[in-house]
Amino acid sequence: MKLYLDPGHGGSDPGAQGNGLREKDIVLDIALRIRSILVNHYENVEVRMSRTSDISKSLAERTNEANTWNADYFLSIHANAFNGTARGYEDYIHSSLSDSSTTAQYRDHMHAEITKVNQLPNRGKKKANFHVLRETTMPALLTENGFIDNPEDAALMKDSTWRQQVAQGHVNGLANAFNLQRKPNDSVTYKVIAGSFTSRENAEKRVAYLNSRNIESFISTTTVSGETRYRVQAGAFSSRENAEKRLQEVKNAGIEDAFILSDNNSTQDDQGQVQSGYSIVGQTFQSPEQMDQYVKEINPNAIKLGYYYLTFGDYYGIRGDVAFAQAIHETNFFRFTGVVQPSQNNFAGIGATDSDNPGASFATPRDGVLAHIQHLFAYASTEPLPDKYPLVDPRFNLVNRGSATTWTALNGKWAVPGDNYGQLILEIYDRMIQSTIAKLENIREELEES
Template sequence: MKLYLDPGHGGTDPGAQGNGLKEKDINLDIALRIRNILLNNYDNVDVLMSRTGDTTKSLEQRTNEANAWGADFYLAIHCNAFNGSAQGYEDYIHSSLSDSSTTATYQNIIHAEVVKLNQLVDRGKKKANFHVLRESSMSAMLSENGFIDNSHDAALMKDPTWRQRVAQGHVNGLEKSFNIQRKQTNDTDTVYKIIAGSFKSRGNADQRVDFLNSQNIESYVDTVIISGETWYRVQAGAFSSRENAERRLTVVKNAGITDAYILSEKI
């Protein structure tokens, strides 16, 4: 399956803004997490992103690139804004499509999986005449992952663990929609997690995540209870392959986190 993954806005176009956040940054973070989950855990999936950094790209450039590449699906990641009072999640397909179309079927599946995990009000499945939905030659969907100018939704957006859950919801929907298969290894019942620090202070854990992300190492905070105490553990990847985990560990250590290690867990 060839996925064209489009984090909306970027560069000179910040998108919606609110509560100290810029939409372009949230879109990119979620999209990178979607890409990493797919490439790390699934076979026969190719992902082309419209941008992997804070760069400017026109809508025409995005759809032209997806069409030329021959993508099977176009997924645009966005956040919403209104007047501070609206909140929740919604997604869109093109307004010309019927409810029985293939694209609508994909929307039904992905929507259901995302709302299982995103802790947002479900605003429903919608249709619109957006450029990326109209000009893409493959099935396309655009998701609006909360309202950045709403205090409730913005508080979630600031949490990297929430952004990881949102990414996982999209991936779960893609897996079901396109029947993509998880990678098979000799130790499929084991996951290898890269732990880049454990802290009793959530603030310290968030600082570590911010540093890793500044080094282009995707990470998030996982809250765990150990001997009755709450710890905030920074995870910088999870792999079904020990070899892939070792490679990521080397990258993390080279970034200066010399006490990072691999945690093996049965699943």
């Protein structure tokens, strides 16, 4: 597949501006990430970009290049602006095309995957007479990734993790639309992070302490919500099991806020796609307050469910906090922008297929979470269901018991085709962990400075 990738604007044309950001910078960063993921992790993909730096380029030059190159797809990345109050994601194909056209079908894949992960209100699929859609001889799509003049959208744009997630959403859509195949032996590294600090001095103190306990570590830098953080890394492993052993050593040394970060070796540091086969069965690490606080940062009106995910997760031996991340993915941060409605209390999309079949309904939020955990238990275990609570999952007995013991094994089972379903859940979980760690470190540093 030959992709012509077009970061909008550039050079003397900054594009939309707002909240200290310029569209040309944001979209270039996202496009470069798209190219990196595709080239490093997918077979038989060629990517040509209209620009890879801050240069001026006319619209005609862009479409002429794509046409001369005989690209299979033209993808133009943009950000929006209006009056400071508008929010959300939307995408465009040319106004002359029908909803059944090949271009529209490709767009359906793109739209579905991008809106799963971008944390933005979905403004829908649209059509327009834009030059890059009209003058291209191949299917073309223009995506508008949030409103740069809106404070909420801009806060997301400033976060490198969000930009990576948006890039991954575009790649997931391309992979589905063009049936792209991942490269064999696409390896994963599990990093043990023993602290994340805004102060390099505090990070150096942590390294010295770990070294005194015969645990080698070093400092790496990353950006979280536009802020430079100094991470103390205490090892990197190709095996999750070995990483968990090191994690326990670090915690035994008194570092309770250590965590594992899953990172694909070929992507940028601390921004890789999660490929972990992390077990569904296991301990819940996040507290109810931490889970609820994370989701309310994105959706202040989200229902509080952390207590139920911890309680039922612990009882059934299911990782309740990862299940909570799955619920976030299924409901778009409990905004219910898909076919399932809030009144159904169906946080896992159990039985939902389309607007004609929105799936199961549960009497209370508590029952909805219980059904979710029971459904995971059915996939992850062949043991009889413990009988403390009644069976409320209507599809428990339809599951091939024990057929998915890891989150990535849910791909193609819980969601169809769902090639990256488990990976997306784990990416949300990693972001939730990172958010918690950042808050804990900020509190610790405030106490040390007071």
